[in-house]
Amino acid sequence: MSADRSEHSFEGAKGPAAVARSSDIRGSYDERLNHILVAATDLIARMGYERASMREVAKAAGVSLAGLYHYFDSKENILFLIQFRTFGSLLNLSREKLHGVTDPAEQLRVMVRAHVSYFAANMAALKACSHELDSLTGQSYEEARQLRREYYELTRAIVNRLFETHAPNNKLDAHVATMSLFGMLNWLYRWYDPQEGGSPTSIANQIASQFLYGLLGESKGGD
Amino acid sequence: MSADRSEHSFEGAKGPAAVARSSDIRGSYDERLNHILVAATDLIARMGYERASMREVAKAAGVSLAGLYHYFDSKENILFLIQFRTFGSLLNLSREKLHGVTDPAEQLRVMVRAHVSYFAANMAALKACSHELDSLTGQSYEEARQLRREYYELTRAIVNRLFETHAPNNKLDAHVATMSLFGMLNWLYRWYDPQEGGSPTSIANQIASQFLYGLLGESKGGD
DNA sequence: CCTTACCGAACGCACGTTCGATCGAAGAAA
DNA sequence: TTTCTTCGATCGAACGTGCGTTCGGTAAGG
Structure with missing residues (x-):
């Protein structure tokens, strides 16, 4: 049996200098799988999915080429797991942070802050998600797409509420705004x-301010 | 001798249904080179640079595999020519359209409109530029990067002027705003x-309005 | 004794690139 | 005008390499 799709935030708490070395391949099955996944994520983020060969993933993770197939059905399965877990974590994080927030403008700020801070903590994973959207095929593609759609709906709903509550008669298109x-x-x-x-928070604040009030609007930006 | 880097807007005026068929391979050397470049651009945009093989480019352009190397030194040279010409055209177009425009807000609108309409007219080329930024190496990468930097400077200067003229004391960072x-x-x-x-103009107007005034600002958006 | 974890070696394929040859037109020589 | 020569344009076939994947085996632990 190869990897299923549980276990979120596999890049959880890891110091910036703690590059995965081929020593810590001890631990449970899941820990070793995550160890490989981290190495693969880093490689895919740096070189792109096609260029990141299974041989290099194996080398970076400290296992043999054939050993990879004990944990993953295929190369595409690795990318799928990265995307599935990353989108899943991001979605969960956003929903948690949004809990109890009622003002749409504040919801927008919370959502942007969650995204930017998650990005700062998981750059490689989020790059592999943003840049390799079309590298999956078939069922894997559809499942990843579904998660993206949920994230879109979440954001789109905030934008809709923003329009209704704070700017009921502007002429902007909500889909264009969301995208x-x-x-x-x-x-x-x-x-x-x-x-x-700059800190993730300051970047997030500026992006949210720009989105809400623009460059020339009431400036609540910066940090 | 293989291709140099002259001849802009190689996707100039082509109806949407005029898919390149292997018939019109007549014409001058430059015309045939452009014909191949158009086919390659379309393939790279659809499948990505790594997946778009020379064999498929040859098939789409209606020449033999070996025949490609009469026009291009390498596969990377094809991507370089696409990026060099596309960025060059876009840069020229923007500079032309900005000629005589003095108000920074209007400059911003003009720049965004130029970009979006160029995108609408050259989707494949611009996708190959946006998505394959890191697929070039060495000298080719540096040259393409230089063109991007010029486009950045052009835009950054507009943002700077916007800040100085219309919002002298806001706290936003110009680099973050430009990016x-x-x-x-x-x-x-x-x-x-x-x-x-929606039309390129309406999309451009909304993006410019959002950037200038945000979702909650004075709504001049839509069309 | 079976299962889990892992590996060295190989398979088959697709890739970018090169080589040698061909064909037609343009120009020089007769 | 005809013949000879050159050269740009093109191609079929091949080369070498690196890829994802598989297979058969080994060693350890319950």
């Missing part, structure tokens, strides 16, 4: 480095 | 279909 917000968030991996580009 | 704008624009290829998602 623009996703554009800002999903493009983060191209330029944002939490090490030297 | 957010690029996020909105470069994410277009994931969701915007000009065939059924």
